Amino acid sequence: MTSNTPKVGFVSLGCPKATVDSERILTQLRMEGYQLVPSYEAADVVVVNTCGFIDSAKAESLDAIGEAIAENGKVIVTGCMGVEEENIRQVHPSVLAVTGPQQYEQVVNAVHEVVPPQQEHDPFVDLVPPQGIKLTPRHYAYLKISEGCNHNCSFCIIPSMRGKLVSRPVGEVLGEAERLVKAGVQELLVISQDTSAYGVDLKYKLDFWDGRPVKTRMLELCEALSSLGVWVRLHYVYPYPNVDDVIPLMAEGKLLPYLDIPFQHASPKILKAMKRPAFEDKTLARIKKWREICPDLTIRSTFIVGFPGETEEDFQYLLDWLSEAQLDRVGCFQYSPVDGAPANALEGAVPEEVKQERWERFMAHQREISAARLQRKIGSEIEVLIDEVDEEGAIGRSWADAPEIDGAVYLNGETHLTPGEKVRARVTHADEYDLWAESLS
Numbered sequence: 254m255t256s257n258t259p260k261v262g263f264v265s266l267g268c269p270k271a272t273v274d275s276e277r278i279l280t281q282l283r284m285e286g287y288q289l290v291p292s293y294e295a296a297d298v299v300v301v302n303t304c305g306f307i308d309s310a311k312a313e314s315l316d317a318i319g320e321a322i323a324e325n326g327k328v329i330v331t332g333c334m335g336v337e338e339e340n341i342r343q344v345h346p347s348v349l350a351v352t353g354p355q356q357y358e359q360v361v362n363a364v365h366e367v368v369p370p371q372q373e374h375d376p377f378v379d380l381v382p383p384q385g386i387k388l389t390p391r392h393y394a395y396l397k398i399s400e401g402c403n404h405n406c407s408f409c410i411i412p413s414m415r416g417k418l419v420s421r422p423v424g425e426v427l428g429e430a431e432r433l434v435k436a437g438v439q440e441l442l443v444i445s446q447d448t449s450a451y452g453v454d455l456k457y458k459l460d461f462w463d464g465r466p467v468k469t470r471m472l473e474l475c476e477a478l479s480s481l482g483v484w485v486r487l488h489y490v491y492p493y494p495n496v497d498d499v500i501p502l503m504a505e506g507k508l509l510p511y512l513d514i515p516f517q518h519a520s521p522k523i524l525k526a527m528k529r530p531a532f533e534d535k536t537l538a539r540i541k542k543w544r545e546i547c548p549d550l551t552i553r554s555t556f557i558v559g560f561p562g563e564t565e566e567d568f569q570y571l572l573d574w575l576s577e578a579q580l581d582r583v584g585c586f587q588y589s590p591v592d593g594a595p596a597n598a599l600e601g602a603v604p605e606e607v608k609q610e611r612w613e614r615f616m617a618h619q620r621e622i623s624a625a626r627l628q629r630k631i632g633s634e635i636e637v638l639i640d641e642v643d644e645e646g647a648i649g650r651s652w653a654d655a656p657e658i659d660g661a662v663y664l665n666g667e668t669h670l671t672p673g674e675k676v677r678a679r680v681t682h683a684d685e686y687d688l689w690a691e692s693l694s
Contacts, residue, residue: 262296267304293324305334392673519574553582559608
């Protein structure tokens, strides 16, 4: 790179879906000859990809924008909070441009206006890697299969920000997955707003991959991904009946026996107020059936406590449900009003101190469940994907652990291992969230 090469700083906030958006923008800029730099000082312009899901995320986004302005001065804003341009400009009137989520072309064009690309750059000579620029470590990658969502959950504004469900053609998704694997990726994390609904908008249209016909549907996508020889992990899955079809693939070792299902609550009354899809389903019976087919299945989920109208009876129902469901990994949020969400108009607001008290009880309750389930793994043999190595040893994850949100597996003393390596290990110790193991190789 020459000294006059245009340089871009990038701040990416929010969920894995936003990370994928960031990677696409960076890939395009890199193809056009821009250099990605890690500091404000070295950048000619800074792009901030924001999150706008809840108020705390918006506050973090505004803080990040302010920091970029203070340190650099030239800032372009994109992402989910970009739909609130007026609010952003009220706080930070000096931002150069504001765009919403998935507006890749507008972001790139805004960068062009601030820092024009080098005219002599030749993308056929100065090539970007075919898998694009990744913000995750080399050995795992998020694979976004669709945008938007057809649900109208009362606490959520994602459909208004990201639109209705738009599935990517399955051939395109599988082509991207294949390129990632060829580039060294050991784990593919399948993400979307509603992975179970993949292909519904396309009526499960037939597409082609490597000359073979494949339906644009979750089952066929999973079958094809399982042939690539890497870990395949499913996120944001709704417990529809069609999920039953992928459980045998997990039992056969073709997919990771892992489901990330955002249940959000268990009380029928609260689920109805949330307008959650499939709330009337016999979810506990479905979980039991899944575990009969695939005993090793790990289920992670997220819940909301303190939703408007939630009584102590509703909350106790949720705790009892958790005891019955025996979920492995669980996160919990206190309900927070989101501008534009229908839930804001619901009666029965729960006082903040009650939300906090219920959150603490929820977390204590689930910690006991998680600790007991992890204790059962002591003495078992597991496969561990190494994420990092420090002076104390290697830190990795089992198939039961998604990066950044679940627990870790510590291999103390194993300093010779490298990130991206897979090793067999025996579990020696466990706490509420993490495992300790010794390498068998």
